[in-house]
Amino acid sequence: DARVTQTPRDKVTEMGQEVTMRCQPILGHNTVFWYRQTMMQGLELLAYFRNRAPLDDSGMPKDRFSAEMPDATLATLKIQPSEPRDSAVYFCASGSLAGSSYNEQFFGPGTRLTVL
Amino acid sequence: TQLLEQSPQFLSIQEGENLTVYCNSSSVFSSLQWYRQEPGEGPVLLVTVVTGGEVKKLKRLTFQFGDARKDSSLHITAAQTGDTGLYLCAGIPTYNTDKLIFGTGTRLQVFP
Numbered sequence: 771d772a773r774v775t776q777t778p779r780d781k782v783t784e785m786g787q788e789v790t791m792r793c794q795p796i797l798g799h800n801t802v803f804w805y806r807q808t809m810m811q812g813l814e815l816l817a818y819f820r821n822r823a824p825l826d827d828s829g830m831p832k833d834r835f836s837a838e839m840p841d842a843t844l845a846t847l848k849i850q851p852s853e854p855r856d857s858a859v860y861f862c863a864s865g866s867l868a869g870s871s872y873n874e875q876f877f878g879p880g881t882r883l884t885v886l
Numbered sequence: 887t888q889l890l891e892q893s894p895q896f897l898s899i900q901e902g903e904n905l906t907v908y909c910n911s912s913s914v915f916s917s918l919q920w921y922r923q924e925p926g927e928g929p930v931l932l933v934t935v936v937t938g939g940e941v942k943k944l945k946r947l948t949f950q951f952g953d954a955r956k957d958s959s960l961h962i963t964a965a966q967t968g969d970t971g972l973y974l975c976a977g978i979p980t981y982n983t984d985k986l987i988f989g990t991g992t993r994l995q996v997f998p
Contacts, residue, residue, distance in 0.1 A: 774928070801984070813929070813974065813988040825984065861928050868984045871917040871936050875986060877928025 772796045774878035776862050782884045788850040791881045793862030801868040802845045805861040852885045890989035898995045907960045907992045909975035916978045918958045923972040965996045
């Protein structure tokens, strides 16, 4: 059954280290989203792509975060250097109806990041 | 910035009870969705409501979109332990239907 996959599921790292999170969207979905979820801020959109092109990354700290889609089956979110305040669960979601009132997004299981 | 406030923030009830969760904003949305999220998983879409005043039912769950398309409610009848989870409303803003603006969340615990 089709689902969004994310790796790793858990990542513990030290401040200053580079972190790369990967996402495989559902085959055929043309829009991929990256979200961050924390207790304080809830679920926030970081960036999204359509047909592999970045459309909006205004939710992302530009100096340390970067998001790419090297191909249609892989999206990456990189943090360099990581900081303790980046600790959160990062979700990838994909969809094919973005841009309509039925913007259904399918979420992956998330990557739980802890920066010490 | 469009914000969606949910209430209550936490809800702890016994099996068989009814409950209502509210999702409010001062802004108009193109449509509104409700998601449920279980521990260790991503949110899963329950329903999309599009028309002001629309009511949708999904078994014991009833969803309503406000007439002015600024608010919504989720009512659960005869809650079950399987309803436990984090309920999130998400609005699709009129200025950009690519995006979802998520609410603050309601954490529901149903005890046997």
